[in-house]
Amino acid sequence: MDELYGLPREEFVPARRDLVKRLRAAGDRDAAARVEKLPKPTTSAWLVNRLVRTDPAGVDDLVALGDDLRAAHTQADGARLRELAKRRTELVADLVTRAGTDLSESITRELEEMFTTAIADEAAAATLRAGRLGSVRDLQVEQTWPGLTLAPGPTAPAASPAAPRRPARSRSREALAEAKALVKDAESHRAEADRAVTAAEDAVTAAEERVRELNAELDAAEHAELDARRALQTARRDAKAAERTAGQAWRKLQQVEAE
Template sequence: MTHDPDELYSLPREEFTAARKAMAKAARAAGDAQAAAMIDKLAKPTTAAWLVNRLARENPSAVSDLTALGDALRAAHQSADGPALRELTRRRTEVLRELVGQAGQGEPLSESITRELEEMFTTALLDESAGARLRTGRIASVRDLSGAPAWPGLEVTPVKRAAPAAPRKSRDAAETRKAAIAEAKAAVKAAEGERAKADKAVEAAEKAVAKAEERVREITEQLDAAEAAELEARRGLQLARRGAKEAERAAAAAWRKRQRVEE
């Protein structure tokens, strides 16, 4: 087993935790304690993040279209092109709706998952680095799109472009964009807090299930042993009853013999 996180984030979500444990164990056995520690820290993707990762792997062109739209929006802001901004803003709404549908592959999604998908796609649209991270197909939550990567290789360096002297309208557009990003990040932070609470609840429930399964196993073993003991006891009882009947017949025969002798 390699130590590549791609293997983990390409698995079905329900297999992630067990596979992460096995990968970390393999890294320790190979003497790579640093890799094992990093693997242990890899977060299990939320349902929405898993859907985005799947989309990035199976339909990378859809994600590329999203980041291309972000580039176009930034260019329109810098040039203060009002008509282009209006058209691109309309297009952004359509693209976000289409991407949410493609990520779910036509399956009905809960409101919370839909909201998180929209937050991730919006963050990738507004931030060039976030868009590049989303294309890797190995994110665990919205936080991965705005924070430092948890694994070497997730680092991305946006292409540097020469920035022309910005007119007043361009600066105003930049300030508007900055405010929008700040608002989006605040919403992401709040959603991430709720996600963390939900993850803790899931973890606690998983531990309770594991404990209950272990208890059921113990009780089953005890029941099997008790049933075996009961079966053995019944066999002993049958033998004892058979011996008692034979002894009773022998005693009766001895009594009759004595009577004949006495007569």
């Protein structure tokens, strides 16, 4: 399946279909079914998959930074965390630039989210490094290290243990839960849209293949018609020649009989 995710995005659907056919022909129906369900990568996921293959050093930097951040957090090294947080912001921006140019705001935001998530979560980093992303959802994680958020920037100082709980914190959590629910719904709708786009692309590809088949049949029919017309012309010439020969023979016979 790696070969699919290394292709140009517009070639994914035809290549997936060919791979499914080959797997079925080989008798591996389970693998064929799994491949058939693979979604076409979103633009941002495709850009990351390409970056993994064309710029592995940049991905190595991302993984190494994640390791350094986890180590600094374990050691409670505030100065080191602030230094690495700045480096994180710079690296994410650099990786987005390496991934592509003239990107829309939404694609840029998704790239930033994927790179930042991979830095914060070791499992997400491994998933990104494999280069088989279908969308930003493939890297979503439920939680990260305490006190270290996914958003680039320095961590906030811890609150004093004696500080009382503030109702606003509860409201913030409720707002966060609502925001996460909205994101989940939006991601669900986007997944449905992605599936609809993939189905439409499959239909277009199938229609194009049928048009090519019909064009080939039309070409063959036109060639057959041309050959038939040529054969008819030849037959008519031969018939006229035979008619002339027969006429000459009859005239010769008449001359002989007259003598």
